[in-house]
Amino acid sequence: MADLQDEVHPTTEVAALPLEDPFADPLDLLDTSGPSGDPLDRAHALLNDHPVADGYTGLPWVLRHLPWYDLEEGESAVDTDVPRLREGHVGALFWSLHLPEGLAADRAVGATLEQLDLVRSVIQAHPEGLRLARSAGHVIDARNCGRIAVLLGPATAAALDDSLGILRALHTLGLRVLTLAGTSWASGAGLTRFGEEVVREMNRLGVVADLSGASEATITRVLALSRTPVLCTRSAARSLRPHPDNLPDALLTALGAAKGLCLVPLTAEQTGPTVRDVADHLDHVRALAGPDCVGLSGTYDAGVAHPQELADASGYPRLIAELLRRGWPESDIALLTWGNVQRVLRTADFVARSARERREPSTATIAELDG
């Protein structure tokens, strides 16, 4: 039923040349000391046109434990609320359905359903600010209506309980991203045959693979196998900062060749304590993977420390201003904040539609494929 809503919608094309405003005061064009000069003002203006599609928030698990909250008016108990998302020009946000480590594996399916339910009810309770988006088209619709698009995922691979039927059920509920790590079929040893079947079924459904936290063997195999570009929802450059979830240069290059997307987290642990540190990672990823393959991941409300000036979702303009100072062309910034995520979602939607013409839902089982 959701599939019927998957039509491609006319979109605001990223990096399209801005139309000249016929009503602009000609004197404004001569004013170089005004808004167009100050990087922070330019950042705000740029983000107005190309908002941030943020790859990760841990909000659902945090909200689960709050007795009461109001994201519409502003909520001091969390780093993410509608006023700060608007201040930071966040136009789309992936809501993580990850579960805390140590939660019993046999509870993973039920707990993920509860997380999905929680997100859906939060969206229902904030109709002025948030809107559920299942596709690239929905993201554009939400933006046109002045709402922040909420995308469901990443979820943990354990949520599948080794079943493609459960993958399809979660997709029916709106799941768009699945992290391929921490199961028997996507482990340090890479993908098993069942793991490969999971990726094919994800392609057929339009569920995008998240490879942050996946093993190198898994990453390499998924890059070769997946017909949909992948996401690394929380990965920076390991050559700048050693962290297990950061990607070594070779993988960044490979990710770029596969047109995947490295979403750099704004966390002190992975990127460093300052805005400049984050910008260094963005420079590095852009250089190795390419401007088409880098994006942003706030990683707020995920229990990690953030760089100074980037303590919550309102800080994005300061980061973009830094990139402008470093000479990033506006077209690359538009890709970084918005365009790249849109491309991945749109490609995933397109691949899914064409795959469903040719491929039946897979009935493979882990017992059959992995013995």
Added chain:
Amino acid sequence: MTSLDRARELLREFPVVDGHNDLPWALREQVRYDLAARDIAVRQDAHLHTDLPRLREGGVGAQYWSVYVRSDLPDAVPATLEQIDCVRQLIDRHPQDLRAALTAADMEAARTEGRIASLMGAEGGHSIANSLGVLRALYALGVRYMTLTHNDNVDWADSATDEPRAGGLTAFGREVVREMNRLGMLVDLSHVAPTTMRDALDTSTAPVIFSHSSARAVCDHPRNIPDDVLERLPANGGVAMVTFVPKFVLQAAVDWTAAADDNLRAHGFHHLDGTAEAMKVHQAFEERHPRPVATVATVADHLDHMREVAGVDHLGIGGDYDGTAFTPEGLADVSGYPNLLAELLDRGWSNADLAKLTWQNAVRVLGAAEDVSRALAETSAPSHATLEALDG
């Protein structure tokens, strides 16, 4: 025109809404959901009670597919999702014959198009693992009724076939019923203890259903509905959908089944043991004691009684096909419904009565649940109550 011809003609206008069919479980057990290996587009008499040709022959216009999973195994939630996926795949594979239905309006649209409205019912509160969030997720996936228990108690409700523990519904059990009302998911009282039936009727603001239960006064089996509960259906607006399972509807079959189970236990087997050794013991018993056979008339006797007690506006049909090993004569599979209608015509039921029995009552009750849900949406929010908080 024979009664059977009249029955078929009636069914063309008001086809059967069947409250319970276990085809998904049969497909899981027989072919692990390999739907190509049991293609229901062609007759599967050797393996199943249910396929599209026989549903058409039987005049079925809407089916609640059960997304049942066993209540004696852990991990009910994952298996329930797989069952739901199976129903979606069946619908996707047979778009000419099946139509996904979530509302009474969808059921009517399917009838207009000549397709079989396909709805889903979860059979047992174990499928939500004591979580209202999971309940809402099942609703979002299309489940439109939940039987509060299966054969075993859940933490918050007593089953008809388990030792009493809660004495009906616990505080959390009543919250589950209220949340189902809020969502527009029908409360199904088949399988539950009479104490649970009464508590649910006291709590629910929407009509309830019995997706597959018959009359206790006609055949004394705990799976059937006592008269004092049937009497409450007019006030509640609910529907009792008569089931055909011989060991519930025919007293001789009830007694025979009890004796056969005792015999198995006497030989050291569990009464549900399906192994070759157990079956051998059972077959020897069956040779000595022929199995009593229920007929169309047996089921009609239940309907006559239920009509007398609850009224013709509160009856429906829930065959439990592919959920039971044996079926009555004349109702051997899903093609048999016209025989039941013919029997009722011979007993003097009017065309209008039969339209209510087959179609109108069941559609009305889902619509009523939607109305209650809409009214509650104004004043209530999703419940975040937990078993621990309410039942301590």
